[in-house]
Amino acid sequence: MTTIFSRQLRLAVLVLSATALPYSFAYAQSQVADTTQVASPSTATIAQNLFAEIAQNNQLMLNLEELCDGIGPRLTGSPQLRLAQQWAMEKLKAYGAVNVHEEAYDLGKSWTRGVAHVRLMNANGMSLDVRQLAWSESSPRKVQAEVVLMNVKTLDEFKRIAPRLHGKIVLALSVPRATREQEKNFKQYSDELNKAIQAANFSAIFFVSGREGNLQDMEGSPKMRYKKNAAFITKEHANLLQRLMARGITPKLEFEFGGRLSKDGVKAYNVVADFPGTEQADEMVVLGAHQDSWDLGTGATDNGVGTVVTMEVLRAMHALKLKPKRTLRVVLFSGEEQGLLGSKAYLKTHAAEQEKIQAMLTQDAGGGRITGFLDMKVEAWYTALNEAKEQSKELNFLDITYAAGGGSDHQAFFEQGIPAFAPIQDPLDYRSHTWHSQVDTVDHVVPDQVMQNAQVMAAMTWAMLNGKKLPHQAAQVSR
Ligand SMILES: [Zn+2]
Numbered sequence: 001m002t003t004i005f006s007r008q009l010r011l012a013v014l015v016l017s018a019t020a021l022p023y024s025f026a027y028a029q030s031q032v033a034d035t036t037q038v039a040s041p042s043t044a045t046i047a048q049n050l051f052a053e054i055a056q057n058n059q060l061m062l063n064l065e066e067l068c069d070g071i072g073p074r075l076t077g078s079p080q081l082r083l084a085q086q087w088a089m090e091k092l093k094a095y096g097a098v099n100v101h102e103e104a105y106d107l108g109k110s111w112t113r114g115v116a117h118v119r120l121m122n123a124n125g126m127s128l129d130v131r132q133l134a135w136s137e138s139s140p141r142k143v144q145a146e147v148v149l150m151n152v153k154t155l156d157e158f159k160r161i162a163p164r165l166h167g168k169i170v171l172a173l174s175v176p177r178a179t180r181e182q183e184k185n186f187k188q189y190s191d192e193l194n195k196a197i198q199a200a201n202f203s204a205i206f207f208v209s210g211r212e213g214n215l216q217d218m219e220g221s222p223k224m225r226y227k228k229n230a231a232f233i234t235k236e237h238a239n240l241l242q243r244l245m246a247r248g249i250t251p252k253l254e255f256e257f258g259g260r261l262s263k264d265g266v267k268a269y270n271v272v273a274d275f276p277g278t279e280q281a282d283e284m285v286v287l288g289a290h291q292d293s294w295d296l297g298t299g300a301t302d303n304g305v306g307t308v309v310t311m312e313v314l315r316a317m318h319a320l321k322l323k324p325k326r327t328l329r330v331v332l333f334s335g336e337e338q339g340l341l342g343s344k345a346y347l348k349t350h351a352a353e354q355e356k357i358q359a360m361l362t363q364d365a366g367g368g369r370i371t372g373f374l375d376m377k378v379e380a381w382y383t384a385l386n387e388a389k390e391q392s393k394e395l396n397f398l399d400i401t402y403a404a405g406g407g408s409d410h411q412a413f414f415e416q417g418i419p420a421f422a423p424i425q426d427p428l429d430y431r432s433h434t435w436h437s438q439v440d441t442v443d444h445v446v447p448d449q450v451m452q453n454a455q456v457m458a459a460m461t462w463a464m465l466n467g468k469k470l471p472h473q474a475a476q477v478s479r
Contacts, residue, residue, distance in 0.1 A: 043391045043392070043462070043463065043466065044391055044392045044393070046320075046322065046462055047391060047392030047394055047395065047459040047462060047463075048392060048394065049320055050316055050317070050320065050455065050458040050459055050462060051394050051455045051458075051459065053316045053319055053320055054312060054316050054451060054454050054455045054458060055451065055455070057316075057319065058312055058315075058316070058451055058454060059308075059311075059312065059315065060308050060309065060312055060447070060450050060451060060454060061442075061445075061447050061450070063091065063307075063308040063311060063312075064300060064304050064305065064308045064442055064445060064450070065442055066087065067084060067087065067304050067307065067308065068298035068299060068300045068304050068441065068442050069298065069442060071083050071084045071087060072298050073293055073294070073295035073296070073297065073298055073299055074291060074292050074293045074295075074299055075110075075111070075113075075134065075292065075293070075294070075295045076107060076110075076268050076292040076334045076335045076337065076338055076341070076342075077107050077109075077110030077111065077262075077266050077268055078110065078112070078295070081268075081291065081292055081334060082269070084291055085102060085269055085271050085291065085332070085334075088271050088291065088307070088311065088332055089101075089102070089271055089273070091311055092271070092273040092311060092314065092330065093273075095311065095314050095315040095318055095319075096275065096314070096315070096318030096319075097273035097274060097275055097314055097318075097330065098273075098274050098275075098276060099272070099273065099274040100271075100272070100273040100274075101271075101272055101273075102269040102270065102271055102272070103269060103270045103272055103345070103346065103349055104267040104268070104269050105267065105268055105269075105270075105335075105341070105342070105345035105348075105349075106265060106267060106268075107222065107265065107266050107267060107268035107335065107338075107341065108222030108223075108265050108266075109135075109222055109261040109262045109263075109264070109265055109266065110261070110262040110266045111134050111135045111220070111259060111260070111261055111262070112259065112260055112262075113132065113134070113258075113259050113295055114132075114138065114257065114258020114259045114260060115256060115257070115258040116130055116131050116132045116231065116255075116256075116257055116258070116259075117254075117255065117256045118130040118231075118233075118253055118254070118255045118256075119253065119254050119255075120240075120251060120252070120253060121144065121252040121253060121254055122249065122251065122252050123244050123249060123251065124240075126237075126240075128233060128234075128237045128240075128241075128253070129214060129216070129233065129234045129236075129237050130206060130231045130232065130233045130234075130237070130255070131216050131218065131231060131232050131296060132229075132230070132231045132257045132258075132259040133207075133218070133219055133220040133224070133226070133230040133231055133232065133259075134218060134219070134220030134221075134259070134294070134295070135220040135221055135222055135224050135227075135261065135338075136220060136224065136226065136227060136228065136229060136230035136231070136257075136259060137227055137228050137229070137259075137260075137261060138229060138257040138258055138259050138260060139203070139228075139229055139256075139257065141256070142254055142255070142256045143203050143204070143229070143254070143255055143256070144252065144253070144254045145167060145168055145169045145203045145204065145252070145253060145255075146168055146169065146250050146251070146252050146253075147168065147169045147170075147171050147241055147245070147250065147251040147252070147253060148164060148165060148168040148169070148170055148171070148202075149170075149171050149173060149242070149245060150165065150170045150171065150172045150173065150174070150175075150205075151173040151174050152174060152175070152176055153174060153176065153177060154176055154177070154179060155176045155178075155182070155189065155192060155193050155196065157176065158175075158176040158193070158196055158200075159196055162196060162199065162200040163200075165200045165201075165202040166200065166201050166202065167201070167202065167203055168202050168203060169202070169203060169204045169205075169206060169253055169255070170202045170204070170205040170206065171206050171208070171233070171238060171241055171242070172205055172206065172207050172208070173208065175207075176193060178190075190225075193225070194225060197225065197226065203228075203229060204228070204229035204230070204231065204255060204257075205226050205228075205229065205230050205231070206231050206232070206233040206238070207219075207230070207231070207232050207233070208232070208233060208234075208235055208238040209232050209233065209234050209235055209238075209437075210235070211235065211432065211433070211437065212235055212236075213433075214234045214236055215234070215433060215437045215438070215439065216232055216234060216296055216436075216437050216438050217232045217436050217437060218232065218294040218295070218296055218436045218437075219232075219436075220338070221337075221338035221339055221341075222338065223338075223339070229255070229257055231257065268334045268335050268341065268342065268345075269334060270331055270332065270333050270334055270342045270345065270346050271291065271330075271331070271332040272329065272330070272331050272346075273314065273329070273330045273331075274327055274328065274329050274330070275314050275317055275318060275324070275327065275328040275329075275330070276327050277324050277325055277326040277327035277328070277465065278323050278324065278325055279325045280325045280326050281326070281327050282327075282356055283325075283326040283327065283356045283357075283358050283469075284326055284327040284328070284329045284353075284356060284357055284358065285326055285327075285328055285329065285357075285358050285359050285360070285361065285461055285464045285465050286329045286331055286357055286359075286360040286361070286413070287310050287313055287314075287328060287329070287330050287331075287360075287361050287362075287457070287461050288310065288330070288331040288332070288333055288343065288360060288361070288362045288409050288410075289303050289306030289307045289309065289310045289332060289333070289362055289363060289364065289409075290303050290306065290307075290332070290333040290334065290335075290336030290337070290342065290343075290362075290364065290408070290409055291303070291307045291332040291333065291334060292333070292334040292335060292336055292337055292338075292342070293337070293440070294337060294436045294440070296436070296437060296438040296440070297434070297437060297438050297439055297440030297441050298440065298441050298442070299440055300367075300434070300440055300441050300442045300443075300444065300445050301366040301367050301430055301434045301435070301440050301444055301445060302364070302366065302430075302434065302435055302436065302440055303336070303363075303364050304442075304445075305363070305366065305367040305445060305450055305453065306362065306363040306364050307332055308450070308454075309363055309450065309453045309454045309457055310330055310332065310363075310457070311330065312454040312458070313328070313330075313454060313457050313458040313461055314328060314330050316454070316458050317458065317462070322462070324462065324465035324466055325465060325466045326358055326464075326465045326466070327465075328461065328465060331343075331346060333346065333409050336364075336408065336409055337436075340408075340409055340411060340412045342409070343409035343410075343411075343412035343413065344412045346412075347412055347413065347416060354416055354418060354472075355472070357413070357418050357419075358419070358464055358465070358467075358469065358470055359384075359418070359419040359420065359421065359464045359470055360409075360410055360413040360414075360418055360419070360420040360421070361410070361420075361421050361422070361423075361457065361460065361461060361464070362408055362409050362410045362420075362421075362422055363422065363423055363425070363453060363457060364407075364408035364409070364422060365408075365422070365423070365424075365425040365427070365430060366425060366427065366428055366430030366434065366435070367425075367428065367430075367444075367445045367446060367449055367450045367453065368425040368426030368427055368428040368430065368446075368449055369425065369426045369449045369452045369453070370398070370423040370424070370425055370452065370453055370456040370457070371397075371398070371399060371423075371424050371425065371426060372398045372399030372400060372401050372423065372424040373385050373398060373399075373400055373401070373421050373422070373423050373424065373460070374401055374403050374404060374405050374421065374422060374424065375400055375401065375402055375403070375421075376403075376404045376405075376414055376419075376420065376421070377402060377403065377404045378419070378473050380470065380471050380473070381419050381421075381470060381473075382400055382402060384419070384464075384467065384468065384470050385398075385400040385421065385460075386400050387463070387467065387468075388460055388463035388464065388467060389460075389463075391459075391463050392459060394455070394459060395456065395459050395460065398456070399424065401424060405422065408422055410422050416472075417472040417473055417474045418472055419470040419471075419472065419473075421460075423453075423456065423457070425453075426449070428444070428446070428449075429444060
């Protein structure tokens with residue numbers, strides 16, 4: 001998640017905090033109850049009840065284990081994700097959701113992981129830890145080739161070295177990026193780069209995992225640029241290859257990749273479920289999380305946690321027989337990892353309803369405790385988040401931060417001007433270890449912290465379900 005926090009913005013936060021101070025819970029009740037309708041004792045009680053219900057009866061870890069240890073990795077377009085979606089729909093129905101259904105969109109071809117064998121044929125002869133990028137095509141047989149380094153920043157630099165890449169395994173320390181000038185006509189730049197990559201005709205390209213400790217990374221989508229024998233190599237094994245080259249030894253590798261694309265395009269699906277509102281049932285708060293994951297681990301922190309938290313919020317509200325003003329709509333997206341495909345498809349399908357979305361909330365930064373929310377740099381939303389947190393003492397610790405951040409499904413919503421919020425979370429070992437790696441497993445999830453996630457998301461969602469109508473406003477995001 002991208003977060004911007006300049007000195008100037010800090011000042012703005014201070015100013016806004018100062019103006020927000022009078023809206024304390026007690027003051028709002030006694031002095032200005034008519035203008036701050038959100039702060040009523042019953043709302044505070046409901047938040048307390050939600051905290052207690054989730055503490056006593058939550059099914060978070062059971063669901064996470066069923067999803068991750070039982071069903072497993074959930075690559076978009078895979079049979080496992082379809083199983084996970086069936087599982088989620090059954091659970092949501094049992095939790096009291098209505099209108100539980102799936103919504104299809106066109107994914108393009110699906111991709112299935114196969115073998116990835118890479119062996120050094122000279123020097124120490126080791127097997128190297130390399131994983132094929134999802135959606136990359138494989139050569140149909142074993143290939144032997146020499147390694148060549150690529151460390152370029154621009155398209156021009158790439159074109160200059162391209163003749164040396166022909167037939168080689170490219171160890172990519174960096175790849176060409178568009179200059180500011182090229183960004184203005186990105187399509188033209190992109191087409192030109194794609195053509196240059198085709199023409200270079202290297203036999204494979206290895207990207208270096210960003211993490212130490214043999215931790216892997218994963219990427220890929222039906223629209224990826226590096227289409228053939230693309231893979232991640234661990235940092236340690238990339239370092240080995242570079243040390244050999246520094247001593248004048250050209251590494252020669254034999255590789256075999258078995259990942260394969262489906263013959264035809266397939267559909268992908270989002271799961272949708274409602275907990276109906278009362279007075280303003282046509283308006284809704286969308287509580288979403290992506291249920292798809294990368295496939296090296298089991299997607300426990302990215303985003304099994306967000307999935308089970310979302311389901312738990314609905315369970316707890318139904319268990320307490322709550323009657324929200326607006327409808328709670330739970331959406332379990334797919335295709336998030338391939339570029340927010342599911343959330344974009346949802347918004348397209350529900351274009352006519354967009355005005356009716358009060359807010360969208362999503363949790364997608366692992367299972368660390370929630371410490372605050374980004375206001376997306378919209379003053380009215382900042383105020384609303386503060387009012388929401390002031391409704392109950394349980395939420396009072398939250399920091400509402402003057403900053404915008406994308407990188408998950410909420411981005412697709414606020415690009416349409418819809419108030420869309422993601423919590424700020426304790427990172428734990430999310431960025432450093434579990435994110436997209438082979439150790440994204442239940443071991444790295446702390447039950448107490450996931451319980452706190454569900455409690456906070458439930459209370460914030462409740463506030464949005466019943467609070468003042470939030471204005472829609474185009475938000476600026478930095479990427
Ligand atoms: Zn995620």
